[in-house]
Amino acid sequence: MATEAQSQTAPRPAVSLPSVLLVFLLLAAASYAALIWAPTEATMGLIQRIFYFHVSSAWSGFISFIMVFIGSVAYLRTRALKWDWLSVASAEVGVAFFTIVLITGPIWAKPVWGIWWTWDARLTSSFLLWVLFVSYLILRTLLDEPERRALVSAVFGIFATLDIPLVYFSIWWFRTQHPQPVIGDGGSLAPRMGYVLLLCWAATLGVMTVLIRIRYRLESMRSEVDG
């Protein structure tokens, strides 16, 4: 009897072992590429190697926040709680990635610019973005009833993501001192550095996917227990 009940409720793992292994290998390869294979930058020196994970974390963080928007809109349309689980999972992972961005940024800035922090456009907007989604997560903790929480935080999630481009444009016009974009036209990134950056991005995207899936599963189990 006991084993039967257990086998019925035993959850399928959120992520399969091969995919975790794949992400792990990707991360190892990306670390090797960023720390050893990539050429040392001429003026900034070794510290510039932090750039690969700094930038790729920011990109993956953005994608997580866009998923908050998708989850929020989809929840309001379908009223299926699974979309709310996607929103909360993505918001948490996005905040984690932007925490990495905000920590690696000053470590890079100190030797290069001589200061830990400067109120330049991208630093300020990343900081604001982080605060915005931390507020989103705090809002969720202050709402008790699951359906109400999903509904109210979906509305706020939509407003917060719509604010992202506005925050960027306003601060961009306000001040800019950040190293100019090195990708796209007029970029000066060596080809090999570009490959390393893409590899790092692939690795952080893998980590993002795994974390969101695990967090999503946790949320669905929580809902099962509460419901």
Next chain:
Amino acid sequence: MSMTRAAAVILAKELRTEFRSRELLGTTLVFVLIVIVLFSFTFNPTSEESRRFGPGLLWLAFLFAGSLMLQPSFLREQPNDTLAALRLAPIDPFSILAGKMAANFLFLLLVELLLLPVFAVLYNTAILPVLPQLILILALGTVGLATTGTVFSAVSAQARLRELLLPLLLLPVLAPVLIASTEATIGILRDPSELSLVWLTFLTSFDVVFLTAAWMVGEYLLEE
């Protein structure tokens, strides 16, 4: 009943409630005065310095005022559950939100207009030559403040710790409004002919984006 008509009725109801007690306007006015006085200690408010820092502190004070003043917008409906009664009315639910937004816009604009001369005197700023431009900036910034503020007031009214929550949700979202209105105000104070089209366009886009968002998803907040 058409949506505009319903919104106008709600607006009239909000104005009537406020002007019978006048508690919200009076309290907010004094609050902003306190902020303006306290700000004078943070820098040397000579005419020269005030031109640089004045607009920023004025807008920051308005933002703080909004994050406190818009709180009762939905909380006031709770003790007698009057929001449920409003929802029962055969009107578009967005008109409830729109009426409250319009009322909040008027309240905030009134507070701002009353405080502008006080600010000009205390901080040695000549605002008369640029008054029309200044009112345009005030109006555009306040639409954004009232729109997001009213929606978030409905959000925070449903949560715990609501008094603390509204500023937490509202202020980061309003950062672009703070930047744009401050920069535009600094511009015209420096040179009256220098009304920055970039910032005016930006403020208008902010208003359009969030008015549209409020129109599309705001009514979900009124569901029981």
